[in-house]
Amino acid sequence: MRLHEAQPQDESTHIALAADGDGTAREWLVRRWTPPVYRFSLRMLSNEQDAYDAAQDTMVKVLNNLHRYDRNRAFSTWVFGIARNTCIDEHRKRRRRGDMPSTEVVDTGPTPLQEVARHLRAERVHEALAELPPMYREVLIMYHFEHLKYAEIAEALELPMGTVMNRIFRARQKLRDLYGTNDLPA
Amino acid sequence: MTPHPDTALLQAFVDGTLGEHTAVHVALHLDDCPLCANQVLQLDPLSQAFASVDDPVVPAALVGDVLAAAATPLAPVPWIELVVGTVLLAAAAASTMAAGGLVGWWSRARTLIEVLTSVTADVLAQPSVSVSLATSAVVLGAATLMLVRATGTSAQEAV
Ligand SMILES: [Zn+2]
Numbered sequence: 001m002r003l004h005e006a007q008p009q010d011e012s013t014h015i016a017l018a019a020d021g022d023g024t025a026r027e028w029l030v031r032r033w034t035p036p037v038y039r040f041s042l043r044m045l046s047n048e049q050d051a052y053d054a055a056q057d058t059m060v061k062v063l064n065n066l067h068r069y070d071r072n073r074a075f076s077t078w079v080f081g082i083a084r085n086t087c088i089d090e091h092r093k094r095r096r097r098g099d100m101p102s103t104e105v106v107d108t109g110p111t112p113l114q115e116v117a118r119h120l121r122a123e124r125v126h127e128a129l130a131e132l133p134p135m136y137r138e139v140l141i142m143y144h145f146e147h148l149k150y151a152e153i154a155e156a157l158e159l160p161m162g163t164v165m166n167r168i169f170r171a172r173q174k175l176r177d178l179y180g181t182n183d184l185p186a
Numbered sequence: 187m188t189p190h191p192d193t194a195l196l197q198a199f200v201d202g203t204l205g206e207h208t209a210v211h212v213a214l215h216l217d218d219c220p221l222c223a224n225q226v227l228q229l230d231p232l233s234q235a236f237a238s239v240d241d242p243v244v245p246a247a248l249v250g251d252v253l254a255a256a257a258t259p260l261a262p263v264p265w266i267e268l269v270v271g272t273v274l275l276a277a278a279a280a281s282t283m284a285a286g287g288l289v290g291w292w293s294r295a296r297t298l299i300e301v302l303t304s305v306t307a308d309v310l311a312q313p314s315v316s317v318s319l320a321t322s323a324v325v326l327g328a329a330t331l332m333l334v335r336a337t338g339t340s341a342q343e344a345v
Contacts, residue, residue: 030252035244042242052245059252122239144236150213162206165213169202172232 011075019066026063034059036146037083043141044087045094046130054090058083076148077156084138084156091134131178136171139164188215190222193229200230 011032017025037058042051061082069078129137142148142156154164191199191212198204199212216223227233 026256027253030256031249034249034252038244038248039241048245052248055248056252056255060256063256121235125235125239140236144233145239145241149217151217161210161213165206165209169209172202175232 012071015066015069015071015075018063019069029063030059033062033079037079040080040083040141040146041087041090043126043129043145044084044134044137045090046126047094050090050094054083054086057090058086061086073155074152076146077152080142080146080148080156081158087138088134128175128178132171132174136167136174139167140171140175143168187218190219191215193225196222196226197229200226200233 014025014028014032018029034055038051038055041054041058042048045051045054058079062079065082069075129140132140138157139153142153143150148156150164150168151161154161157164159167188211195204195208195212199209199216204212216226227237
């Protein structure tokens with residue numbers, strides 16, 4: 001099951017209550033959406049502190065702008081739309097600060113011996129992603145890690161489906177060019 | 187749902203060799219068909235690589251920090267305050283002009299426009315409902331004061 005399809009009625013109730021300032025509903029939304037927003041930010045920015053800040057900014061924006069959320073859209077696409085804009089701002093800030101592109105490896109948790117191979121594979125995927133320009137990185141992260149549908153990605157990025165598919169194909173081609181199909185971790 | 191694409195079409199989708207129109211068509215089908223989506227996963231080493239990656243650990247403090255940061259939200263300005271404030275200011279402006287007659291009406295109108303502009307900006311910038319309410323009280327006070335002064339001035343002019 002797609003992660004972001006979980007309990008849609010439950011979610012819309014919480015969104016409506018939170019928009020009216022209900023503290024419990026606001027907390028519910030924060031607990032529900034902070035983890036995917038953090039994961040997305042970390043994969044976009046490849047830096048834990050920047051991802052922490054971006055995720056916090058995103059969630060505060062989400063809570064403070066609930067009255068602007070269009071109920072005809074999927075909530076996930078609205079949240080990820082805000083998250084990607086925040087990450088792009090964070091990315092620009094980092095470039096202005098003159099920070100070098102980070103190759104910091106994403107922490108995938110404890111790694112007992114039997115998981116070392118898996119960990120190395122994950123490292124390689126994240127390194128490959130970090131090499132891509134943000135416009136290509138974001139579509140792959142949204143699809144493969146956050147399990148948005150293709151149509152939802154188009155909605156989150158406010159782009160036509162054709163443009164999204166072109167970006168996905170180009171992103172995949174760039175990964176192949178960078179590492180070669182046979183060299184990709186499988 | 188559209189008919190299932192055959193394996194050759196799904197393979198072309200994975201290889202990125204489809205035209206835009208067909209790619210969109212297949213993508214929309216994949217969005218709604220777990221069967222074909224699973225077949226794509228089998229055909230695509232890249233998808234398998236992504237699927238094998240664990241999710242990063244979310245820092246334990248983050249949720250608490252978000253809740254703390256959002257605890258003093260920028261509340262939207264309640265519309266009723268804006269409406270009441272605007273009506274009061276408009277009434278004050280109308281009374282001033284009526285009381286002062288045509289003489290000096292433009293300078294008074296200009297002063298009122300300046301007050302209205304700055305107070306509206308203040309109201310919009312308030313971080314909480316209570317501060318917003320306090321600002322509205324100031325608006326009321328200012329409007330009343332201007333009304334009283336304008337009436338007094340025009341009375342003197344009349345004498
Ligand atoms: Zn199908």
